[in-house]
Amino acid sequence: MFLGTIVGVLPGLGPPATIALLLPLTFKMDPTTAMIMMAGIYYGAKYGGSTTSILLNVPGESSSVVTCLDGYQLARQGRAGAALGIAAIASFVAGTFGVLGLMFLAPPVAKFALRFGPPEYFGLMVLGLAMVAFLTGKSVVKGILTTLVGLWLAGVGTDVFTAQSRFTFGQMELLDGIDFIVVSIGLFAIGEVLVNLESKVGGEIFKVPKGLLNLLPSLQDLKDSRFAFVNGSVVGFFIGVLPGAGSTIASFLSYGLEKAVSRRADRFGTGVIEGVAAPEGANNSETGGSLVPLLTLGIPGSSTTAILLGALLLWGFRPGPLLIQENPNLFWGLVASMYVGNLMLLILNLPLVPLFAQILRVPYFVLYPIIFGISIVGVYSVSQSLFDVWMLVIFGLLGYAMRKLDFPAAPLVLGMVLGERLELALRQSLMMSQGELSILVASPLSAGMLLLAGILLLIPMLNRVRSWRVKAIEQEL
Amino acid sequence: MTRKLTQWISLLTWLLTLPLMASAFEPTKTVEGVVHTAPGGGSDILARAIAEMLQKEKLITQRLQVVNKSGGGSAVAMSYLAEKKGDNHVIGFFTGVWVTNPLTTKEATVTIKDLTPIVRLVLEPAVVAVKADSPYKSMKDFVEAAKKNPGQLRQSGGSVTGRDNLVRLVIEKATGAKWVFVSFPGGGERIANLLGGHVQMMVMEPQEAGEHIKAGNLRVIAALTEKRLPFFPDVPTLKEQGIDVPVIPQARGVLAPPGVGNDVVQYWDGVFGRFAKTSAWKKYQNDNQFEDGYLTGNGLNKFFDDLTVQMRDVLKEAGVKVMR
Numbered sequence: 001m002f003l004g005t006i007v008g009v010l011p012g013l014g015p016p017a018t019i020a021l022l023l024p025l026t027f028k029m030d031p032t033t034a035m036i037m038m039a040g041i042y043y044g045a046k047y048g049g050s051t052t053s054i055l056l057n058v059p060g061e062s063s064s065v066v067t068c069l070d071g072y073q074l075a076r077q078g079r080a081g082a083a084l085g086i087a088a089i090a091s092f093v094a095g096t097f098g099v100l101g102l103m104f105l106a107p108p109v110a111k112f113a114l115r116f117g118p119p120e121y122f123g124l125m126v127l128g129l130a131m132v133a134f135l136t137g138k139s140v141v142k143g144i145l146t147t148l149v150g151l152w153l154a155g156v157g158t159d160v161f162t163a164q165s166r167f168t169f170g171q172m173e174l175l176d177g178i179d180f181i182v183v184s185i186g187l188f189a190i191g192e193v194l195v196n197l198e199s200k201v202g203g204e205i206f207k208v209p210k211g212l213l214n215l216l217p218s219l220q221d222l223k224d225s226r227f228a229f230v231n232g233s234v235v236g237f238f239i240g241v242l243p244g245a246g247s248t249i250a251s252f253l254s255y256g257l258e259k260a261v262s263r264r265a266d267r268f269g270t271g272v273i274e275g276v277a278a279p280e281g282a283n284n285s286e287t288g289g290s291l292v293p294l295l296t297l298g299i300p301g302s303s304t305t306a307i308l309l310g311a312l313l314l315w316g317f318r319p320g321p322l323l324i325q326e327n328p329n330l331f332w333g334l335v336a337s338m339y340v341g342n343l344m345l346l347i348l349n350l351p352l353v354p355l356f357a358q359i360l361r362v363p364y365f366v367l368y369p370i371i372f373g374i375s376i377v378g379v380y381s382v383s384q385s386l387f388d389v390w391m392l393v394i395f396g397l398l399g400y401a402m403r404k405l406d407f408p409a410a411p412l413v414l415g416m417v418l419g420e421r422l423e424l425a426l427r428q429s430l431m432m433s434q435g436e437l438s439i440l441v442a443s444p445l446s447a448g449m450l451l452l453a454g455i456l457l458l459i460p461m462l463n464r465v466r467s468w469r470v471k472a473i474e475q476e477l
Numbered sequence: 478m479t480r481k482l483t484q485w486i487s488l489l490t491w492l493l494t495l496p497l498m499a500s501a502f503e504p505t506k507t508v509e510g511v512v513h514t515a516p517g518g519g520s521d522i523l524a525r526a527i528a529e530m531l532q533k534e535k536l537i538t539q540r541l542q543v544v545n546k547s548g549g550g551s552a553v554a555m556s557y558l559a560e561k562k563g564d565n566h567v568i569g570f571f572t573g574v575w576v577t578n579p580l581t582t583k584e585a586t587v588t589i590k591d592l593t594p595i596v597r598l599v600l601e602p603a604v605v606a607v608k609a610d611s612p613y614k615s616m617k618d619f620v621e622a623a624k625k626n627p628g629q630l631r632q633s634g635g636s637v638t639g640r641d642n643l644v645r646l647v648i649e650k651a652t653g654a655k656w657v658f659v660s661f662p663g664g665g666e667r668i669a670n671l672l673g674g675h676v677q678m679m680v681m682e683p684q685e686a687g688e689h690i691k692a693g694n695l696r697v698i699a700a701l702t703e704k705r706l707p708f709f710p711d712v713p714t715l716k717e718q719g720i721d722v723p724v725i726p727q728a729r730g731v732l733a734p735p736g737v738g739n740d741v742v743q744y745w746d747g748v749f750g751r752f753a754k755t756s757a758w759k760k761y762q763n764d765n766q767f768e769d770g771y772l773t774g775n776g777l778n779k780f781f782d783d784l785t786v787q788m789r790d791v792l793k794e795a796g797v798k799v800m801r
Contacts, residue, residue: 113669114669114672114673114674115673116669116673117670117673117675118659118670118675158549158550158582160635160636160637160660160662161637161660164798165582165583165584168584170583170584171584172548172549172552172553172556172584172585173548173549173553175548175549175550175552175553175582175584175585176547176548176549243663243665243666243669244661244663244665244666244669293665293669297668297669297672297694298668298685298688298689299665299668299669299672300663300664300665306663306664306665310522313522313764313765316764318687318688319688320687320688320689320691320692321688321689321691321692321694322688322691322692323688384545384546385548424661424662428659428660428661431657431658431659432631432657432659432675432676434628434657
């Protein structure tokens with residue numbers, strides 16, 4: 001558990017890698033104990049990822065990239081403790097929901113998830129893009145431009161449908177595409193440091209309030225986040241159940257939903273507490289969700305559960321639709337360990353929050369080299385390739401340039417995350433229908449999601465028209 | 478005279494022991510075992526299991542450390558091995574992708590012939606599965622239906638260069654039927670789409686299919702092997718169903734970098750020869766429903782040559798751009 005948190009704090013090394021590396025340790029253990037340990041590490045790693053996102057703007061893994069948007073802004077306002085605290089609480093609440101969901105809803109939810117074919121995934125991705133449309137920044141045009149760059153970056157690499165390489169410029173390292181975490185760390189962390197270096201503000205750039213109480217979330221924060229807890233829990237769990245989505249998409253979608261229904265949507269990205277609570281919650285609720293297809297159907301719902309599947313095989317289980325019936329001990333051991341793991345997470349991490357928040361007292365001439373160091377180590381550890389470090393430099397400079405020219409970075413990252421899935425789902429659908437576009441609206445599920453996306457896109461426009469009218473009327477008066 | 482004779486004898490014995498001395502290669506430090514998948518991928522899991530068994534059975538004295546060089550299909554791992562030319566402390570775990578990937582990927586310049594073959598350990602059988610409530614009771618039914626409605630039936634699978642798609646291509650060519658192959662990058666999605674009824678058929682490993690059959694979700698309609706599988710004695714092979722196509726093997730095994738000495742090859746040959754006979758390995762093969770694919774030396778060389786020719790033909794036929 002603790003190990004998991006530490007690994008999670010280190011950027012780059014995400015939950016799948018952690019679990020795979022620790023797998024050999026478990027061969028000598030009793031399978032149930034081993035499974036429990038794995039689940040603990042899974043949780044720990046997921047929570048740990050948020051720490052560096054909030055404090056240093058360095059996303060620890062791809063699912064905590066969204067946490068940077070509001071988390072780091074909160075830290076700059078001296079509210080790092082509140083953000084870290086709410087992340088722990090949201091993780092706990094939503095993680096518990098995920099486990100309850102796994103216990104009580106597993107079979108029906110798994111059945112429902114099977115209704116998601118390519119057209120439904122397409123609808124879901126469009127809905128996601130619509131929810132987070134106009135994500136940050138003042139200029140809509142700049143937002144759309146950067147989203148398109150993100151969509152293009154998602155296309156780099158080997159095309160799964162034709163086995164042809166696209167935009168690789170003969171570079172073998174680009175065959176698998178550009179790693180999302182490399183882009184995020186470059187744009188967010190390195191870009192941020194470069195901009196701050198230029199401004200030459202001496203001394204501390206972060207305010208760290210004195211007194212323990214000010215380092216934890218306030219009652220108002222909890223009140224502001226109450227919907228985010230529910231949203232994160234439900235969205236995270238359900239996206240987790242879908243075999244083709246995963247925690248990164250879950251965190252983005254719950255952030256999008258939070259923003260879409262929020263009364264202060266315009267302030268997202270400037271440091272609102274629910275902008276941290278929703279994705280962090282979704283991230284942990286996804287854990288329970290992704291175990292649903294694994295345990296009920298023997299289908300891994302994410303890369304981490306794919307490794308758990310391999311582990312089950314090695315321990316002599318036969319993962320499949322009959323796993324729970326044949327090995328009830330394993331299932332209930334897992335559920336119980338997830339409860340305990342969740343609670344431990346809260347107990348272990350809440351007291352650590354003030355401690356972590358103290359990091360920001362470190363003067364910038366010490367902190368910045370540390371951020372550079374963590375970023376480089378993190379990026380290198382993704383696939384032990386120096387090429388990725390050069391990519392980090394390139395995207396760091398891009399991040400700097402974008403900041404200077406007032407282009408928002410978030411839409412680019414979003415375009416990259418959803419773009420890959422969007423393209424896959426669209427092309428799979430069209431292959432299935434032999435080019436008939438009607439397949440995209442043939443099922444009520446996908447049609448409904450596309451309709452919702454359309455409505456979401458219209459709302460801001462209507463608002464704008466209304467505000468013009470109001471202005472016009474005011475002028476007439 | 479006697480002195481000269483003793484001299485001759487000592488020279489002769491020295492000459493005789495030469496090959497013995499030379500074959501006495503032993504790793505002196507940790508050996509790297511290169512795999513082309515990320516932690517948790519099929520190759521990675523197998524390599525870690527083999528490393529664990531080799532150590533447990535005391536077949537190697539040094540540690541075998543699995544190193545993940547994922548990327549570009551298998552291109553990153555293969556070029557890493559090529560760079561380790563002459564390094565006696567590196568081995569690689571190959572699969573069929575190591576043959577097909579250089580054929581279709583311009584950037585993948587290292588081919589399997591550039592590396593030093595050691596042993597083929599596993600042949601993975603495959604079966605054709607449909608949903609349990611599907612109207613297709615045999616592969617023949619499926620092919621007939623696909624002929625009647627060209628392009629209406631769908632199969633889920635991985636990359637277009639994967640075995641599942643190549644199986645479709647050879648059957649289509651032999652029977653004139655046409656159906657659609659939809660690629661899904663994740664293994665879980667492929668089964669989910671089959672179970673959800675979004676596609677009608679899938680090629681999968683017997684171990685995977687077995688559990689779903691027990692639960693009453695799936696039905697197996699053909700074995701993609703030369704002989705019927707012991708786990709599915711009632712399921713006929715394609716040939717038995719009158720569909721005469723070559724079996725496309727999915728092989729897994731071990732090779733070394735280019736330019737390693739004969740002594741090193743012989744060392745690994747000995748290690749894996751003993752390994753293949755251990756009961757731990759036999760049990761692992763049985764648990765995973767692998768076919769024993771033990772093959773070394775010239776046989777393995779010929780296997781790689783034949784496979785390369787076969788794959789090139791099938792891919793060309795399918796309209797995939799073949800690079801070399």
